Structures are given as C-alpha cells and as structure tokens.
Amino acid sequence: MDKIKLATVWLAGCSGCHMSFLDLDEWLIELVQWAEIVYSPVGSDRKDYPENVDVCLVEGGVANEDNKTMILNVRQRSKILISFGDCAVTANVPGMRNMLEGSEPVLRRGYSELADNTAQVPDEPGIVPRLLDQVLPVHQVVAVDIFMPGCPPSADRIKATIEPLFRGDRPQMVGRDMIKFG
Numbered sequence: 001m002d003k004i005k006l007a008t009v010w011l012a013g014c015s016g017c018h019m020s021f022l023d024l025d026e027w028l029i030e031l032v033q034w035a036e037i038v039y040s041p042v043g044s045d046r047k048d049y050p051e052n053v054d055v056c057l058v059e060g061g062v063a064n065e066d067n068k069t070m071i072l073n074v075r076q077r078s079k080i081l082i083s084f085g086d087c088a089v090t091a092n093v094p095g096m097r098n099m100l101e102g103s104e105p106v107l108r109r110g111y112s113e114l115a116d117n118t119a120q121v122p123d124e125p126g127i128v129p130r131l132l133d134q135v136l137p138v139h140q141v142v143a144v145d146i147f148m149p150g151c152p153p154s155a156d157r158i159k160a161t162i163e164p165l166f167r168g169d170r171p172q173m174v175g176r177d178m179i180k181f182g
C-alpha cells in the first residue's frame with residue numbers, strides 16, 4: 001500500500017502546535033509506517049512545497065505576503081487541508097494586532113514607539129515580507145477541509161484527527177475532546 005503523503009506548514013504561529021505534534025512521541029513511529037512526511041519544519045529538510053500532498057496540517061494565521069503565497073500554493077497542491085490549532089482557525093494570538101487596524105500602526109508601535117534606540121521600521125523588499133493589514137484565519141484565504149482547534153491541540157486530538165485519514169475515513173470533529181478551543 002502506498003503511504004499517505006503528509007505535510008505540516010508553519011505560518012504565523014508560535015510553533016506550539018508543531019511542538020504538540022512532536023508530543024505524539026512513540027506514535028510517530030507508527031505514523032511513519034502509514035505516512036511519508038514530505039514537507040515539515042520538524043520532519044523534512046525540503047524547502048519547496050511538493051505536488052500531490054494527501055494531508056497537510058497548517059499552523060498559524062496568514063499574516064504577511066509570504067504566508068499568503070505559501071497557503072495558496074499549499075491549497076493548490078494538497079488534497080486535505082487541516083487548520084491546525086487556534087491561530088489557523090481564528091487568527092488567535094497573532095490576530096491580536098488586528099485591533100490596531102492596519103500594518104502601519106503595528107510597525108510604528110513595534111519598531112518606533114517601543115524602541116529604546118535606533119528606531120527603524122524594517123523595509124527590505126524581497127527579504128522582509130510585507131505585513132497584511134489584518135491577520136487572517138486560514139479559511140478566509142483558502143478552503144479548509146478540517147478544523148482542529150486548540151492552543152495547542154493535544155497530541156491525542158492530533159492523533160484522533162489524522163489517524164482516520166490514513167485509513168481513508170474522516171475524523172469525527174465533535175465533542176469537547178475534539179473541538180474545544182484553547
């Protein structure tokens with residue numbers, strides 16, 4: 001049987017969801033019997049997102065132009081896209097900057113008003129990605145197939161979400177154990 005092609009992607013998040021993925025511990029050994037990790041900040045050195053990914057877990061909101069380009073690419077190349085954690089599902093912590101209404105006040109606050117010295121807003125096209133005016137949850141940019149809330153989702157919830165997909169089934173995203181935020 002061909003292995004599932006599994007990817008994980010890190011957008012605007014703290015990497016806590018990926019740390020929870022690593023909390024799968026010894027089940028990761030079982031996972032690699034079902035799945036080949038073809039792209040991931042914690043499981044692959046590959047720099048470009050591959051074609052024909054079966055399942056992709058996306059951590060984080062969409063906060064800048066690089067995130068937006070990435071998620072459009074991921075959507076195009078992935079069969080099942082999972083919003084992985086509260087930042088992906090609601091924008092959560094990175095979305096707190098949305099209260100400042102636009103990228104310019106955010107950059108001014110962070111790099112000028114709060115600077116002790118050498119205040120300077122970073123502006124290096126091609127190197128520093130431009131911030132979007134609002135941090136968006138993933139489903140406001142591309143279609144999402146499965147929502148997995150949690151900050152971070154527990155390892156048990158991650159396993160209960162992806163294990164059925166390896167058998168060709170859909171996870172039951174119902175009940176406190178599967179859809180509680182936070």
Ligand code: SF4
Binds near residue numbers: 015092150
């Ligand atoms: S959902 Fe929580 S743990 Fe995951 S990236 Fe966001 S802040 Fe970090």
